[in-house]
Amino acid sequence: MSWIKDIINPKTRTWEDFYRSRWQYDKIVRSTHGVNCTGGCSWRVYVKCGVITWEMQQVDYPKLEKRLPPYEPRGCQRGISASWYVYSPIRVRYPYVRGTLIDLWRNARQLHDDPVDAWESIVSNPESRKKYQQARGKGGFRRSDWHEVLDIISAANIYTIKQYGPDRILGFSPIPAMSQLSFAAGSRFLGLLGGQLLSFYDWYSDLPPASPEVWGEQTDSAESADWYNSKFIVSMGSNLNMTRTPDVHFIAEARHNGSKFVVFSPDFSQVSKYSDWWIPVHAGQDGAFWMATNHVILTEYYVKKKTPSFNAYMKQFTDSPFLVVVNKGDNGYDAGRLLRANTLERYKKEENGEWKFLMFDEESQTLKMPKGTVGHRWQTQKGQWNLELKDGLDDSPIAPLLSFIDNSDEVFEVNFEDSANDNATVKRGVPVKHIETSEGRVTVTTIFDLMIAHFGVNRGLGGAYPNNYDEVDQIYTPAWQEKFTGIDKETVINFARQFAETAEKTDGKCTVIIGAGINHWYHNNLMYRGPITALMLCGCVGKNGGGLGHYVGQEKVAPISSWKTVSSAADWGSAARMQNAPTWHYINSDQWRYEGPFSKYASLKGDNEWTGAHAADINARAVRMGWLPFYPQFERSSLAIVKDAEQAGAKSEKETVQYVVDQLKSRKLRFAAEDPDHPNNWPRIWFIWRGNAIMASGKGHEYFLDHYLGTHSNKISDEQVSKDMLKEMVWRDEAPKGKMDLVVDLNFRMDTSALYSDIVLPTAHWYEKNDINTTDMHSFIHPLSEAVPPNWEAKTDWNIFRTIAKRISQLAEKHLPEPVKDFVCTPLEHDYPDEIAQPSIKDWARGECEAIPGKTMPKMKIVTRDYKNLYNRFTSFGPDAREKGIGAHGVHWPIDDMYDEMLQTHPTTKWNGKTYPSLVEVDHAINIVLRLAPETNGESAYRAFSEQEKKVGLPLKDLGEGNRGATVTYEDLQRQPRRLLNSPCWSGIMTDGRAYSPFCVSIERFVPWRTLTGRQHFYLDHEGYLAFGEHLPTYKPKADPMLYGDFTKTQKGEEKSVMLNYLTPHGKWHIHSTYYDNHRMLTLSRGIEPFWISPKDAESIEIVDNDWVEIYNDHGVVVTRAVVSSRIPNGVGIWYHAPERTISIPKSPLRGNRRGGGHNSLTRTRVKPVLMMGGYGQFTFHLNYWGPTGVNRDAHVLVRKLKGEPEF
């Protein structure tokens, strides 16, 4: 055809160089994004003419097993827009201070030569303090310089330490894994200072409390390549292609390998598209579906037929054969606590006998005490902490009996709660056995028998059992669940059969991928225990291709042991103040004042000591009983209190501790948690870095604005709700406004938190700094690297905190010249013998037991702070690491020889005549972490496994032997990501390219779970769980919106409005708030985060696609545009988490024509009190492991059309 022009001769095509020269570049540098997304993607950053131009994914990940698809490429639409930020107009290029404050400061400095005096003059004057607080967030930034901002920050810190104590200084930075040393910079600084570090994983509601409940583990998930090994994959509450963008190909690829994929989602979500079955369970009701699924599995795979592989798994790897005492109560029989070994004569002398438990041995027809329980873990004799089915006393074999169905002494009708039916009780027959103990006869049954009864599987034992799957009113039949889930019973039955059938055929290759769509509900722990139960029943946990994959928050700091030492400044013996954020914010931002009894919305009768209480009261008890931390600790300074003790005659640490205990007992000293509104107890200085603490993660954002910042807020809720129902808390009629003296934000972009802070420090972009990154989505460690030096006046986080430390050291020469003693309280801690501190709940303050630090109350000790040498300590790897070794998750090993070797092989610092491995530069810190961590150093791994082997008493060293010589440096990582080594700090086995899947060491090497029984728990026998009715996996309905407290003051008004369940799942165009303001992402979305609404709901308020709407409740108001879509169900509105208030938000006519808010303007914190329990097995505190989570999914809103044109 003549009209098609083919040109071959390159000479006539030299114009093509136009595009060729665009492609040419000068340098490629490997980096990644320090953002909380779990992606952990390795990128090449292109530098051309000295500037960063664009990025592309790296594709050189080491290969896993050949039969698995490769990991390349990793990196999504958001990651590939990161280069936009570097030179963008939203980039923070210089230090900024709000004009009101900088004017006050400059005036004060004219009057006061000393910066500390200048700061005091500003904050001790209520008028000037109020003036700059009220200006927060309202423009008026002024460019400053580093000298000036360092002076303000350092003076404020010195002043606060002297005036109130260091624990009034706090820092928040989320998710270290994404840029581990950038996090460590601030946490190390605070650790040395005596400040507090807020948790994040629980606050973000990313922590699944069911994981510590069942497995004693924070979260342990398979790497995404292991999805490919699965033959039946379920995704629930996890919109994989939105949130696991670089991983979802493994699902598609598994499907073409014959795997089935089922998606649960109330909307036809993005991931629904890939499913074989889409199951539109009503929002928040997935728990009911799984309860019925378990009913079917138990019926068909345990009762109608026996499935040998399932049974064997249950006996060895779950708590199901353990014996539970059945008690006679006022209203019949109740399941109680685990039968303790020391109640039998045979085991009476056992060490920790109260923490060892019993099974019925089928062979000998006697009770046996298996090894591997928490009692064995912390006993003197090592080597018994394993899952062999052997008796701990005489090593005799145990054949655990699962059920007394065939040899019961009697059948008791036991009470089971039906929470969905107004907390009614059903009585169901359970086979029991009578046991003679040293305390008389007790009646027991197995956990398995309780489960069978609870799930309503009829074995002809009498009581309120359903006769078939069709019974609508009996918990937990397939027909019963229909009214909650909206899903037909046939779908449930078919689903359960395919799930169990696949597991049986493949030895457990069923995977449930679960996410924030589930984990953000108030009853998330119960909603998780549903599918976890199914996975345990089908023997899927601890298998490649099987188990629960919770991918919410990049929580996995792979080199955890050495990193923790550096980041918490443990190398200087600093007992860092680690604070769980959810209860902290609940109390300190005064959100507790706005809520009544939680039993109203939590499906509880509220008829016992615990469920009838107020959450703030329970927190106060949790703090004094050592279950949870709370800082500030006391109404008095933690420095002053040591001086008080000394003045009262205390001569040693022990006597000082006793002094404090006595003061507490006599109520002369109060915990700050009991009186958070007293000015002495306010948090004063807040460092925010790597996160958006005020907006994106600030549940109850408007409460933050009011009570923390003292600026304007759009909430209208009633602040006096809890006034008359508190027993432990001090009520102050006026809630304080503006508790914080100074908010400092380190940022490279002007996000909402920066906008509301007093000082914004320009920090390096991810392409301008060196760091390391790991995730649970893959098993590699790889770097962030400096492609160009920090632009303009930016500094790296490491450099910033180091520099602040230096200036504080200088000021301390005058103000705090000598080392000072700091009294530090810490809660009882998981993976320490603290786990066996409190066999039952006893409150010393009520005289129920002695007040013993570390046993019935927090641990207490004195730490020496040396402010003059803050900088020296910050920049030196301290001697405590050498003396005490390192470790994590209960494994510890010595490193003294490695420390000494580093003095020869690594850069060093020298001060006061001593030499230390250097931490001056971030690269030094990275190389220390890599040198010591078992995941990156073969010798460390071998050593750590050797230690673990001693505890477990079974061979484990071999897991570290093969790679014993492996080492890796930061430079190595810049060349290629490295696969992590096997490590006893984790639970997968990755030998020979095997994909990481959690708990394989438990199944294959019999290493116990870090729980009470050492097994996976169906049953939680803690007294608090019994009180809350959560001892068995159960279903509780989601909160009634009218009882939840979102609408106490909000009126429907004249305009048409519609009430919707307010869902804020993770979105497509941002990772939390990062990238939200990115021009690329805003262009590809709708220039805003619109509110998704169904056509019918839209019609009811007379709006069409792209109309502006106001969304509101008591907590605040949002103004955005609507996107009307058929894929959204009626009654639900989706506003993808987490838009910024900084971009295109009009004012709200509804709330006085003030600027509309962000997604957290419509939320308020609720803390689930059962998750505050502690000091008992896996229910023992560890930061980001245990404690209530920042739930938000139960919230409801009203939506109406915006009146008139939007005003900006």
Next chain:
Amino acid sequence: MDVRAQVSMMFHLDKCIGCHTCSVACKNIWTDRQGTEYMWWNNVETKPGTGYPTKWEDQEKYKGGWEPQGETIKLRVTDKFRGLANIFHQPYLPTIDDYYEPWTYKYSDLFDAPAGDDQPTARPISMVTGENMDINAGPNWDDDLGGSTVYANNDPNFENLNDAEKQALFEIERLVFFYLPRICNHCLNPACVASCPSGALYKRGEDGIVLLDQEVCRAWRFCVSACPYKKSYFNWKTGKSEKCILCFPRLESGQPPACFHSCVGRIRYLGVVLYDADKIEAYASAPKEKLLELQREMILDPHDPAVIAQAEKNGVDFSVIESAQKSPVYRFLKEWGLALPLHAEYRTLPMLFYIPPLLPVLGHVDKKGVYNVDAEEYFTSMDKARIPLQYLADLFAAGDQEQVRSVMEKLLTVRMFKRLEEVDDVDPALVDSLLKKTGLTAESCEEIYRLTSLPTFDERFVIPPMHREYAAELIKGDPYTFKSEAGIGGFKNTPDRGL
């Protein structure tokens, strides 16, 4: 037989996750300049939907592509004669509203706003006028069924659906969507090339990439109208049109195009195919129902000695022929018959092929209001698919349902075959009957699976040697001089505006 080499492409839509990483990869490198803000050489659309520019498939509106005229075909928008007559008047050009008015924000307000009584926010402003603007269109406006009642409802591909089928696509229990990533198809019969009065567009002889010479272009914009895929765009700053260049500078250095490299769903494949250029006119002019079959026939077997001989005679380097023998596109397209062109009825002979998506099985809501999945099998079946076959046929098979059905059945067969092998809980007889029905074998199932699920970077992208040494020789007389001087003299200037 006129054997030529074409770098050809395949997108596996079942794997597409709609993330748009490809779009951003392209934008970062190629269209981040003034004049190109609104261009997305690579974009991803939600189907059903109207896409970008909106309703681009509505050729009544845009007059793109070819239409039959007697024995042959002609451009819908114009022929040479009419073209000259209408040279200053282009009634079918998409307007800025059909694309979108590019915008940014007044970010500086966040830093510079004076102290006031409320929080500052960065308002949207037009990148064209700099004024405040109200955003009501974008390059991805109906993503994920956003505004479905307005956009999906106006999908031009709904034309052949009956009312019930159409209605089902708006009921939450029954609806579905999928993603369609689009770049220039680098067609064998490109309407853009044919339409250009200046002769600025051409196909590169060695690889078939369609380029638009930035020095020759005279801003007639006929390519914009003529391209039925709307993949040629006018740069208002330079006054030249621009389009996807298949990242030829990357291909020339052995790297796949940026959008391919960055595809995190791993849906993209690239490789060279050999075709018979003698057939272009006849096959592009064939009856609609023949188009698919003939286009596939045009692609030649790179193992056939006769084809090889003729290719070599035509100057196709043997290394390129070897590369064609390893081309994953060839395998999906010819060997397994799984890949289909987009809107073959536009008759441009597009060289980008798609595997249509498998989609979840239907469900329904009964009288009680409860939802039931309409299947008991492990996987979906054609009869209970959510998307009407006709819809897919109108996209990928010039309306021929059987072509699409055949592809879907093959994909299901591979899954069942692998399920039997991996889990052993399906009836072997069923798998046997599926193999017989689709003509697949155990061996081909395994190979399809491997290339779908396990391919490495180098297996997905088989880039032919570009032999730039020949170009260097031709341009500078000897390649050493070329090497010594490459890059000297600075970067190429931007093209001058206008003539």
